[in-house]
Amino acid sequence: MNWITNYVRPRINSIFSRREIPENLWTKCDECGTMLFHRELSDNLNVCTNCGHHMGITPRARFTALFDGGIFSEVEVPAPTPDPLHFRDQKKYPDRLRAAQKATGEKEAMLVATGEMGRTPIVAAAQDFSFMAGSMGMYVGNAIIAAAEAAVKLKRPLILFSAAGGARMQEGILSLMQMPRTTVAVQMLKEANLPYIVVLTHPTTGGVTASYAMLGDVQIAEPGALICFAGPRVIEQTIREKLPEGFQRAEYLLDHGMLDRVTPRTQLRDELITITRMLMGLPPAIKGDLPAPGPEAQPQQDATQK
Numbered sequence: 422m423n424w425i426t427n428y429v430r431p432r433i434n435s436i437f438s439r440r441e442i443p444e445n446l447w448t449k450c451d452e453c454g455t456m457l458f459h460r461e462l463s464d465n466l467n468v469c470t471n472c473g474h475h476m477g478i479t480p481r482a483r484f485t486a487l488f489d490g491g492i493f494s495e496v497e498v499p500a501p502t503p504d505p506l507h508f509r510d511q512k513k514y515p516d517r518l519r520a521a522q523k524a525t526g527e528k529e530a531m532l533v534a535t536g537e538m539g540r541t542p543i544v545a546a547a548q549d550f551s552f553m554a555g556s557m558g559m560y561v562g563n564a565i566i567a568a569a570e571a572a573v574k575l576k577r578p579l580i581l582f583s584a585a586g587g588a589r590m591q592e593g594i595l596s597l598m599q600m601p602r603t604t605v606a607v608q609m610l611k612e613a614n615l616p617y618i619v620v621l622t623h624p625t626t627g628g629v630t631a632s633y634a635m636l637g638d639v640q641i642a643e644p645g646a647l648i649c650f651a652g653p654r655v656i657e658q659t660i661r662e663k664l665p666e667g668f669q670r671a672e673y674l675l676d677h678g679m680l681d682r683v684t685p686r687t688q689l690r691d692e693l694i695t696i697t698r699m700l701m702g703l704p705p706a707i708k709g710d711l712p713a714p715g716p717e718a719q720p721q722q723d724a725t726q727k
């Protein structure tokens with residue numbers, strides 16, 4: 422029995438282990454396993470600084486990084502009838518919705534905003550994969566219609582960031598009806614001669630790829646994003662064949678003519694500024710002259726609001 426090894430050393434060890442940095446300050450990259458400091462990761466728009474793997478990003482964080490000075494005005498989305506089918510699986514649909522609202526702090530799976538990006542006025546909509554897998558229900562349908570209407574009214578291009586597991590099964594056929602509804606909304610933009618740019622992010626699947634996510638004038642995707650109607654596992658089981666490497670990933674789709682560009686998230690803003698200015702007939706942006714995104718920049722008023 423030794424007083425030092427049995428009593429003092431464990432006490433000292435416990436004091437030191439308690440001083441370790443709390444785990445929640447770090448995120449492990451799913452791809453390369455590197456431990457990334459939260460601040461460093463969010464400064465790099467949730468892209469791994471070691472291997473370039475693109476992790477999920479919330480619409481709010483995306484908009485802060487997209488709009489000049491991180492300033493944008495939210496576009497109000499009409500609320501649909503809650504739980505029209507009184508759907509229940511293991512949980513009631515309204516309970517699932519409430520849980521998602523609590524976990525994300527958002528009303529629903531899509532955020533619509535207006536503002537300026539590199540002094541270019543735009544309307545943007547972004548789908549939130551962390552909200553019930555970004556599933557397309559009536560609210561998302563309403564959000565896309567609200568975004569298209571705002572773009573037509575303000576004569577601005579619409580930029581849409583998609584991320585979805587597909588249709589929202591708790592709304593049954595009503596969620597499937599959002600496919601034609603959103604297609605009509607996109608048509609409104611085409612009739613008004615306004616550009617519609619889609620940025621496909623990981624993952625964009627199901628009914629979303631069968632409607633608004635594939636109807637852009639320019640189709641951009643983030644690196645490594647899974648973009649498909651039916652997932653690789655389903656296809657593999659159906660055809661009983663091994664699928665080629667990288668099947669249904671952004672780079673594969675670019676090689677096969679389904680996309681125009683694959684652009685890393687950190688370069689996306691500059692590219693979107695160039696494309697929207699070109700399509701809107703505005704003079705090209707001069708590098709170094711444009712306002713920076715994010716909260717560090719000087720706040721700027723969105724001139725067209727109010």
Ligand SMILES: [Zn+2]
Nearest residue numbers: 450453469472
């Ligand atoms: Zn990584």
